[in-house]
Amino acid sequence: MNKIFVIYPGFPHYRVGIIEALINSNHNHYEFLGDKKGYNNVKPYDFKGSADFKDFPAYKIGPFYFNKGLIRYVISHKCDGAILHSPPHYISIIIAALILRIKGKKVYNWTHGILTNHRNLKNKIYFIFYKYFFDGLLLYGNLAKENLINLGFKAERIKVLYNSLNYKEQIKLRGTLTKKERENIRLRLFENPNNDQLVFIGRLTVQKKLGLLIKAIKLLKDENIFVNLLFVGDGDQRKELQSQIDEFKIANQVCFYGASYDETLNYKLISSSECCVAPGEIGLTAMHSLMFGVPVISHNDRNRQMPEFEAILPNVNGSLFEYDDTVDLKEQIKNVLNLNKAKSNLQMQKDCYKIMDEYYNPNYQIKLIDNLFLSENISANFVKKKVSNK
Template sequence: MKTVNKEKKLCFILNIGPHYRFPVFNAIAENFTCAFYIGNHLKQSIKTFDYKALKGYVATLNNHFVRNFYWQSKSLRLVFKNYDMYFMDGEPYCLSSWIVLLLCRILGKQTVAWTHGWYGREGFVKRLIKRLYYSLYTKLMVYNEYSIKLMEREGFNPDKMYCIANSLDTEKDLKIRSELSPSNIYRNYFKNDCPTIIYCGRIQKWKKLDLVLRCISQFKSEGVIVNAVFLGKDVENVALDKIAENLGIADQIWLYGPCYDEQIIGEMFYNADVCLSPGNVGLTAIHSLTFGCPVLTHDDFKHQGPEFEAIRAGQTGDFFKEGDVADMKAKIAFWIKKDEESRNKTRIKAFDEIDRKWNIYYQLGVIEKVVNDEQ
């Protein structure tokens, strides 16, 4: 990566450092003059990276919670340091960030939210709070165009909003992708050449993974054998193995368990027919498309992760009607019936979508634009 901008001094005040974000934060540190101040914990359990391994890391801030609200100690004093722009998570629940924003406005310093923005499910009170909170920022980096359009309807100036998208470890994943080719990984396990569905992520009840098994059972009753592999830890005792056994499809299910080897994950995505995420989809969509696997999830976008926007219906995946198992099964049937030539074309479209937008290089370009645009 070439150096993008070293002139302005950027300060990142973050609620936490999620493990998956280390590559993009490190790339930012290599390309901009910046300092990172990162919160020590959140109420929900999130895997974090080693903060001290991050170039540009300065200090850990203590997050003090009162119910869902929290205060980041020692964050206010950062406003008076020699930084030109302040990047924050854009969380109204962080009470100290409101004060940081007000102080920056008084001192004439620019602020940038790196945020989900609008979901589309906000009630009246939450809309009022969000409208006020985001209006305090100079600029908004929003994860997807869907949220930006919703915010435009709320009266936000489109010229101050930028689509930042999301990414995983782009350089590492692209290297793995370049080495992938069709393999017998599923034939060797299932002892058949039948199509395979993949799911990658934690196994939780709200993700509705039992619906995958019920669809496979229905296919079997029609004489169609479909396999499914689940990469992830069962954190809520969902017991997919017992459900599969009761449905008579235990030999069609591979509960692989948690996997952190990107080479194995890449091979599994590359050779699967479709990635199915019945509950919703987030970074799994980026993971799957990075390795050429189309993604299938529901169409209630206000309850989706921002990464759903990487799915282009009929090209890089599809959407079924939320809660409609018959429609989900029909969409599965569409993707598992593709021949190898069509499957290769899907891989190329998936790669193109990731290379177009859902990568660290794109994000660095957006940040460069945010830093350089005069507002």
């Protein structure tokens, strides 16, 4: 089996599905190198003392990040290839990538790529970084691939792997919530549990533009359409959102549940809702909701979105509203609630599941990743380089 380094600043807990798929691969042996404390204040994945995880503590100097001991380890240990996650300012990881390429190993950066179609200086710098530092890119979405190709990046050097969560456990959960359980959850959360229920799950940050959602609830109320709103998550915007709720006198329609890392509980809270709404950039929130059969609403500006918004198919499993337009957000909420009523509950669930089961799961990802490092592919790449050098 080929030995493949997987090098991250730290491994977030929500990558559990693909991490465990890599650990259990029958084709390659993956070794994980990163900071056990994680990064970006996200709860880290627990490798539980596995010998396949090596801890390299991270530290920061100015805008640059370093992982102590990583470069020494890469120099002194053998591997057959590497996948890493790194922007240009993660210095130790970039140096490690260069060392491995000098050794003749295939190195891929699993990254967002270029998320906007702007031809600005930042995108040109990232284009050069991606082009010359790596053998190829593994991307979360197709629009990032399109942006890179339009800048001149070769399509054959890009694989779109999408994203995934804890798919194995989510499959076990979905469809198990009974009608009675659903009623009891809504009864505990809201004064008027018969109202249609919207949910947002994720961190309550300014990028999520949750104030737009509060305003939309107020606009709906002005039309005598009463919906409940459940926030699952916490963050620095909570006090500001609460003030807005009090101002609009809709406190009985909004519930702050708080942060939850319990997948069973998250399933029940999401599945007790008619629709998930994320007015700002949407990422894993879209996957979480669609995976449990609940349609999703977010905005339509591709240059201000995360890759996972590509999973939202208007009039099929959700809707996209005009960016920053509260009135259109209100209208799209009405449209999706009507779409729910027009379809059977089973059909809506199937329409949400479909894209998750085809692309946004570890089973899809591991096949592509394993194939990158099959012995015949590595050998073919080596021969190709020798021929081109002649």
